[in-house]
Amino acid sequence: MPVTDQAFVTLATNDVYSKGALVVGQCLRQHGTSRQTVVMVTQQVSQSARAALAHVFCEVREVNMLDSLDCAHLNMIGRPELGVTLTKLCCWTLIEYTKCVFLDADTLVLCNVDELFDYDELSAAPDPGWPDCFNSGVFVFRPSLQTYDRLLRWAEEHGSFDGGDQGLLNSFFSDWATKDISKHLPFIYNLSTIAVYTYLPAFQQYGRTAKIVHFLGAVKPWHCKYERQMRKVSLGDGSLPHPHLGPFLSLWWVVYCQSMDSSFTATDTWQEPVQEHQKVGSVEVTLNKNPHYAPHVEDPLHIAKASTLTAPNEMSSPTVKLLCQRTYPEDPSPGDEDSASELTPPQDSPPSEEGGAIESRIFESSQSGDPMLELSDSISELPVHLKAKEDDLRHKHRWEEGRADYLGEDAFDNIKKKLDRFLK
Numbered sequence: 001m002p003v004t005d006q007a008f009v010t011l012a013t014n015d016v017y018s019k020g021a022l023v024v025g026q027c028l029r030q031h032g033t034s035r036q037t038v039v040m041v042t043q044q045v046s047q048s049a050r051a052a053l054a055h056v057f058c059e060v061r062e063v064n065m066l067d068s069l070d071c072a073h074l075n076m077i078g079r080p081e082l083g084v085t086l087t088k089l090c091c092w093t094l095i096e097y098t099k100c101v102f103l104d105a106d107t108l109v110l111c112n113v114d115e116l117f118d119y120d121e122l123s124a125a126p127d128p129g130w131p132d133c134f135n136s137g138v139f140v141f142r143p144s145l146q147t148y149d150r151l152l153r154w155a156e157e158h159g160s161f162d163g164g165d166q167g168l169l170n171s172f173f174s175d176w177a178t179k180d181i182s183k184h185l186p187f188i189y190n191l192s193t194i195a196v197y198t199y200l201p202a203f204q205q206y207g208r209t210a211k212i213v214h215f216l217g218a219v220k221p222w223h224c225k226y227e228r229q230m231r232k233v234s235l236g237d238g239s240l241p242h243p244h245l246g247p248f249l250s251l252w253w254v255v256y257c258q259s260m261d262s263s264f265t266a267t268d269t270w271q272e273p274v275q276e277h278q279k280v281g282s283v284e285v286t287l288n289k290n291p292h293y294a295p296h297v298e299d300p301l302h303i304a305k306a307s308t309l310t311a312p313n314e315m316s317s318p319t320v321k322l323l324c325q326r327t328y329p330e331d332p333s334p335g336d337e338d339s340a341s342e343l344t345p346p347q348d349s350p351p352s353e354e355g356g357a358i359e360s361r362i363f364e365s366s367q368s369g370d371p372m373l374e375l376s377d378s379i380s381e382l383p384v385h386l387k388a389k390e391d392d393l394r395h396k397h398r399w400e401e402g403r404a405d406y407l408g409e410d411a412f413d414n415i416k417k418k419l420d421r422f423l424k
């Protein structure tokens with residue numbers, strides 16, 4: 001029986017992260033979740049990406065972009081693009097649900113994880129970098145406009161110690177580490193891929209019990225090159241971020257290709273999802289109710305009646321500036337290249353190396369706006385000397401984030417060799 005008042009929630013603020021969100025939704029469906037599935041998108045996500053997401057999720061909901069613009073802290077973690085992760089906070093506005101589980105768009109759900117709804121707010125797994133903090137890639141929460149409001153005020157007054165949502169949420173739910181062990185999710189619900197190379201023996205011992213894998217860090221599965229025929233994943237130069245990540249990356253790509261294919265297998269019955277616009281306090285939301293997959297929800301818009309939300313754009317702060325953008329796009333005009341009706345793939349299009357012609361059509365407008373991501377996306381086309389530079393940059397980022405590969409590139413012997421060369 002579908003449970004209508006609980007939902008899995010993810011987020012995509014652009015077409016690139018929409019690829020990850022698609023995989024999250026597809027995995028949840030494939031593993032037969034009885035809960036609703038919601039993807040929050042911002043205005044930057046194209047109509048075509050939304051159409052693909054609407055085929056997989058029960059609901060595609062437009063939310064306002066929130067951005068910390070906190071370059072100083074974000075640079076400390078080497079991830080200038082993560083200010084927009086504050087948009088995650090909008091998940092507390094989904095008050096038609098009594099309880100939700102948030103999943104980052106870079107997670108891979110390996111089995112049915114509906115038991116996560118047995119946990120209460122705020123439950124999360126330890127962060128591998130600082131285990132007295134929780135990682136905000138997977139967490140259980142209770143939507144509430146009061147909590148949302150308090151979170152925004154907290155952001156204004158205190159900022160975020162890492163510039164993203166994780167720093168903010170950890171200081172807001174500051175007793176997580178010590179107060180109630182029942183709110184500590186087992187690590188297998190958020191197995192950060194970084195743990196594979198920081199504690200390989202533990203991964204070998206427990207890795208097979210993993211339920212959700214999290215591709216935490218700057219390099220995501222969608223930055224890899226996938227040879228569909230061979231089912232082979234690699235970085236542009238044929239290497240893997242880490243040999244033990246190969247099976248997870250391959251699985252991510254298999255699911256991604258499945259979701260792209262299945263979005264368009266029944267094009268004759270395909271309908272553009274019905275869009276409903278609703279104002280919730282100052283926040284305007286777009287509900288894309290998918291006629292194929294959405295289990296019936298009685299009154300998804302009763303949210304409007306209880307609204308006490310503070311307008312994000314009325315708030316300003318020297319530490320955290322919350323950007324409020326236009327909340328939903330105009331209807332695409334006839335002939336608009338982004339419109340979903342343009343998406344039917346040519347029947348005879350051969351699968352391309354990186355996920356097929358369908359993918360390139362849907363995400364052809366992909367613009368992360370972030371040079372690092374764009375750089376990684378195009379890594380396979382870089383000439384060799386630039387690839388080496390990109391590898392150096394990636395290595396530098398990994399090192400600065402504390403994700404040294406002590407068993408490989410950063411093994412003691414290699415570091416010693418580099419030192420010897422340097423000291424000569």
Ligand SMILES: O=c1ccn([C@@H]2O[C@H](COP(=O)(O)OP(=O)(O)O[C@H]3O[C@H](CO)[C@@H](O)[C@H](O)[C@H]3O)[C@@H](O)[C@H]2O)c(=O)[nH]1
Nearest residue numbers: 011012013017082085104105106136137164165166216217
């Ligand atoms: O341009 C962006 C960047 C992020 N996201 C969303 O925000 C999530 C977090 O970003 P991600 O790149 O996955 O961050 P992580 O590498 O996982 O880094 C850590 O730090 C982030 C910032 O605090 C937290 O959001 C993460 O949960 C935490 O794992 C993504 O999965 C997406 O859902 C976007 O939609 N667009």
Ligand SMILES: [Mn+2]
Nearest residue numbers: 104106137216
């Ligand atoms: Mn993540």
